[in-house]
Amino acid sequence: MKPSIILYKILPDDLLARLEQHFTVLPFNRLTSENRQDFLLALKQAQGLIGSGGQIDKSVLDCAPALKAVSTISVGYDNFDVQTMTERGIIMMHTPTVLTETVADTVMALILSTARRVVEVAEWAKSGQWKGSVGSELFGLDVHHKTIGILGMGRIGLALAQRAHGGFNMPVIYNDRQPNPEANSRFNARFCDLDTLLAESDFVCVSLPLTEQTHHLISDEQLAKMKPSAILINTGRGPVVDEAALIKALKQKRIYGAGLDVFEKEPLSADSELFRLPNVVALPHIGSATHETRYNMAACAVDNLITALTGKVTVNCVNPQVIK
Numbered sequence: 001m002k003p004s005i006i007l008y009k010i011l012p013d014d015l016l017a018r019l020e021q022h023f024t025v026l027p028f029n030r031l032t033s034e035n036r037q038d039f040l041l042a043l044k045q046a047q048g049l050i051g052s053g054g055q056i057d058k059s060v061l062d063c064a065p066a067l068k069a070v071s072t073i074s075v076g077y078d079n080f081d082v083q084t085m086t087e088r089g090i091i092m093m094h095t096p097t098v099l100t101e102t103v104a105d106t107v108m109a110l111i112l113s114t115a116r117r118v119v120e121v122a123e124w125a126k127s128g129q130w131k132g133s134v135g136s137e138l139f140g141l142d143v144h145h146k147t148i149g150i151l152g153m154g155r156i157g158l159a160l161a162q163r164a165h166g167g168f169n170m171p172v173i174y175n176d177r178q179p180n181p182e183a184n185s186r187f188n189a190r191f192c193d194l195d196t197l198l199a200e201s202d203f204v205c206v207s208l209p210l211t212e213q214t215h216h217l218i219s220d221e222q223l224a225k226m227k228p229s230a231i232l233i234n235t236g237r238g239p240v241v242d243e244a245a246l247i248k249a250l251k252q253k254r255i256y257g258a259g260l261d262v263f264e265k266e267p268l269s270a271d272s273e274l275f276r277l278p279n280v281v282a283l284p285h286i287g288s289a290t291h292e293t294r295y296n297m298a299a300c301a302v303d304n305l306i307t308a309l310t311g312k313v314t315v316n317c318v319n320p321q322v323i324k
């Protein structure tokens with residue numbers, strides 16, 4: 001008999017077929033409060049779990065006595081209780097690398113659209129206000145040759161540094177837990193402490209995972225250290241930035257603007273002040289959302305689960321210590 005797995009995301013037909021060759025698939029389109037009881041019931045027999053979104057915490061894992069492997073269709077895994085999974089020998093797989101370049105493109109889109117006020121000015125023109133050449137009230141800021149500060153020089157940070165250095169002639173500074181020799185040698189990037197990064201950057205780009213250490217890493221004190229002409233970009237995870245502090249800084253024009261793809265609570269409420277501030281570009285968590293990359297992420301996650309349950313895991317594992 002094939003092992004049972006739960007799928008909680010709609011997959012392209014070919015990828016679903018690939019899963020079905022190996023497993024009996026119990027499908028849920030996504031996890032909602034309405035289908036939670038059915039999901040918890042299905043978990044009783046599931047050996048694998050694949051999908052994205054939702055909190056897979058201890059209360060969920062307690063309902064999954066047969067679970068051997070979990071495969072998230074994302075690189076971030078802050079919504080999983082990895083510690084409990086590791087204690088129970090459950091393999092946690094994720095999808096690094098396949099989305100790196102696409103997310104770095106999204107960061108550049110946010111840098112350009114906030115600095116050059118692309119969304120605001122396009123809306124202004126669309127509303128019929130374009131009667132002649134625009135005046136300085138609609139001017140933006142240059143991006144080229146400005147200093148980019150990358151917080152988290154990992155895979156995405158490095159792809160961003162490449163774009164900023166090679167494409168826009170931007171000096172690159174960064175903070176991480178340790179220096180990244182590749183960033184230094186390829187992009188002439190300079191490792192510095194967080195305070196220096198905040199004080200010197202024209203664009204502070206957050207590309208960090210959400211952990212206990214990074215939660216609210218950017219709050220009142222850090223925003224106060226940024227230049228009034230600087231822009232904060234967050235494509236890491238929402239809770240890395242204290243949203244209330246950010247809204248305050250933006251309203252008081254203590255920083256120039258913000259480009260945000262991630263928020264403390266998603267979806268961001270339609271009545272959030274962030275949607276009303278003209279100096280904010282707020283995207284609905286679309287960092288990796290292209291047809292090609294979302295397909296590649298799903299394919300990677302499918303292969304990850306098949307390998308974790310039927311083969312030998314060598315890559316894409318968050319907790320390799322559980323592999324025997």
Ligand SMILES: NC(=O)c1ccc[n+]([C@@H]2O[C@H](COP(=O)([O-])OP(=O)(O)OC[C@H]3O[C@@H](n4cnc5c(N)ncnc54)[C@H](O)[C@@H]3O)[C@@H](O)[C@H]2O)c1
Binds near residue numbers: 207237
């Ligand atoms: N917006 C999106 O759609 C989207 C898409 C992909 C990834 N992400 C987020 O981006 C994050 C980064 O992805 P990645 O593939 O570059 O991961 P990565 O692991 O390659 O890079 C993260 C970097 O952050 C550093 N870091 C971790 N904790 C730190 C701390 N306390 N202080 C300083 N540096 C610290 C790590 O050393 C690492 O170099 C993911 O964890 C995810 O949360 C968002």
Ligand SMILES: O=C(O)[C@H](O)CO
Binds near residue numbers: 074075076077288
């Ligand atoms: O972590 C990731 O892969 C993105 O944020 C999509 O969830």
